[in-house]
Amino acid sequence: MIETELAIVGAGPAGLSAAIEARRAGAEVLLIDENSRPGGQLFKQIHKFFGSRSHKAGTRGMNIGTELLRESKELGIQTWLNGEVCGIEEGHKLWVVRDRSRSEIVKAKKIILSTGATENAVPFPGWELPGVMGAGAAQTMINVNRVLPGKKVIMLGSGNVGVIVAYQLLQAGAEVVAILEAAPKLGGYGVHTAKVSRAGVPFYVSHTIKQAFGTDHVEAVEIVKLDDSFKKVPGTERTLEVDTVCLATGLTPLTELAWLAGCKFCYVPVLGGHLPIHDDKMHSTQPDIFIAGDISGIEEASTAMEEGKLAGINAACELGYIAPEEAEVRSREIWDSLNSLRSGYFGQKRRDSKVSILQKSEELISYFKAMII
Amino acid sequence: MCDEIICRCEEIYRSEIEAAIEDGAVTVNEIKRFTRAGMGLCQGRTCRRLVERILSEKTGIPLSEIQPSTYRQPVRPVRSDLIQEYNNKDQKED
Numbered sequence: 001m002i003e004t005e006l007a008i009v010g011a012g013p014a015g016l017s018a019a020i021e022a023r024r025a026g027a028e029v030l031l032i033d034e035n036s037r038p039g040g041q042l043f044k045q046i047h048k049f050f051g052s053r054s055h056k057a058g059t060r061g062m063n064i065g066t067e068l069l070r071e072s073k074e075l076g077i078q079t080w081l082n083g084e085v086c087g088i089e090e091g092h093k094l095w096v097v098r099d100r101s102r103s104e105i106v107k108a109k110k111i112i113l114s115t116g117a118t119e120n121a122v123p124f125p126g127w128e129l130p131g132v133m134g135a136g137a138a139q140t141m142i143n144v145n146r147v148l149p150g151k152k153v154i155m156l157g158s159g160n161v162g163v164i165v166a167y168q169l170l171q172a173g174a175e176v177v178a179i180l181e182a183a184p185k186l187g188g189y190g191v192h193t194a195k196v197s198r199a200g201v202p203f204y205v206s207h208t209i210k211q212a213f214g215t216d217h218v219e220a221v222e223i224v225k226l227d228d229s230f231k232k233v234p235g236t237e238r239t240l241e242v243d244t245v246c247l248a249t250g251l252t253p254l255t256e257l258a259w260l261a262g263c264k265f266c267y268v269p270v271l272g273g274h275l276p277i278h279d280d281k282m283h284s285t286q287p288d289i290f291i292a293g294d295i296s297g298i299e300e301a302s303t304a305m306e307e308g309k310l311a312g313i314n315a316a317c318e319l320g321y322i323a324p325e326e327a328e329v330r331s332r333e334i335w336d337s338l339n340s341l342r343s344g345y346f347g348q349k350r351r352d353s354k355v356s357i358l359q360k361s362e363e364l365i366s367y368f369k370a371m372i373i
Numbered sequence: 374m375c376d377e378i379i380c381r382c383e384e385i386y387r388s389e390i391e392a393a394i395e396d397g398a399v400t401v402n403e404i405k406r407f408t409r410a411g412m413g414l415c416q417g418r419t420c421r422r423l424v425e426r427i428l429s430e431k432t433g434i435p436l437s438e439i440q441p442s443t444y445r446q447p448v449r450p451v452r453s454d455l456i457q458e459y460n461n462k463d464q465k466e467d
Contacts, residue, residue, distance in 0.1 A: 087446025095459050097451050103459040121419050125375040252422055256448040267437045274441055
């Protein structure tokens with residue numbers, strides 16, 4: 001068995017930021033990631049980030065990743081790669097499978113779950129054919145592994161992921177046959193959408209995929225128009241020749257470990273579905289478990305890094321490395337930053353949803369306090 | 374309508390999930406036990422939300438009130454000897 005003060009599961013933007021803050025404060029940190037390299041999704045973000053300069057806007061995601069890795073190396077943060085956390089028991093004991101070949105038990109005083117998210121699927125006849133994949137998977141293939149998933153791609157979903165990946169597929173040399181959007185309006189930021197549109201990619205709003213054809217690989221898809229209540233309109237089908245279908249239809253937080261640990265959950269559709277209830281210190285309803293990043297609600301790398309810092313600082317505070325007053329002041333600064341990131345049309349919705357989670361957390365805390373009295 | 378696979382790991386079709394609901398399943402756990410949807414390698418990571426949506430559509434239960442199916446460790450597909458190794462280590466420490 002291995003003992004540590006703070007175990008962090010997931011070395012993406014949230015986990016790395018948490019590790020850096022906690023280690024800097026003096027805590028003993030073990031950072032665990034199931035992938036062969038750290039950074040989460042940052043290294044496939046070859047585009048520049050949005051927001052203000054203090055949030056690294058104008059910097060490419062992969063460069064932010066490099067910077068975080070440099071810092072974590074300088075601080076000597078112990079990192080296990082190829083480490084799959086398979087379970088959690090008694091609120092503080094992690095079962096880790098390392099290199100797919102041995103089981104280890106890690107006993108941690110505090111745990112931060114920054115496990116990220118998984119891509120949503122959309123079922124249609126033929127979606128199990130090779131060539132149908134998440135847009136994020138296609139992005140990993142082109143930007144990390146330098147492999148083109150196909151030559152003629154259709155993108156389902158016009159949110160930021162859909163349009164950004166469509167543009168990067170064009171840059172990588174694929175043809176993007178069309179971008180479909182089930183809603184009557186496009187989902188992504190105008191600047192991304194315009195760029196793809198200028199490149200000649202047609203957009204179809206109120207459309208979805210009815211089925212995919214092919215024997216051992218996608219060869220074509222049939223698309224269909226949707227009415228105001230998202231029902232398929234018969235007679236509007238048309239067939240497009242494609243060899244790749246990318247699904248950019250949102251993400252779901254990866255919450256398995258939080259469920260196993262007994263965290264209480266709430267259902268917030270805007271943030272991706274079931275989420276562990278947490279307070280403004282990123283504390284879950286379990287005494288020694290914090291959460292940060294997409295597991296606490298689907299947002300962006302910029303907010304994930306801020307939440308990671310919050311979790312790292314407050315975990316270090318509970319371990320006795322940061323005075324409560326100092327943790328309070330620094331948390332408040334991070335909240336100012338989070339609030340400015342969560343502004344604008346899309347951001348405000350997320351901010352309102354986050355406030356609703358914090359309220360649930362306060363209700364629960366007062367409920368349990370009342371029970372004790 | 375053409376049928377479609379919902380759980381890719383166990384190759385469970387939409388029609389099988391709908392049949393389970395017609396036979397009386399009202400929770401995702403029940404659908405899982407009726408059909409094996411969500412019991413394959415990925416442990417429902419891909420189909421979990423699809424099954425929840427079908428259940429909501431067929432029964433009228435709002436998505437907010439549908440409880441996800443039970444999570445159990447290991448949450449990643451691992452070799453069975455590693456489960457044994459974990460249990461041995463775990464017992465030694467207790």
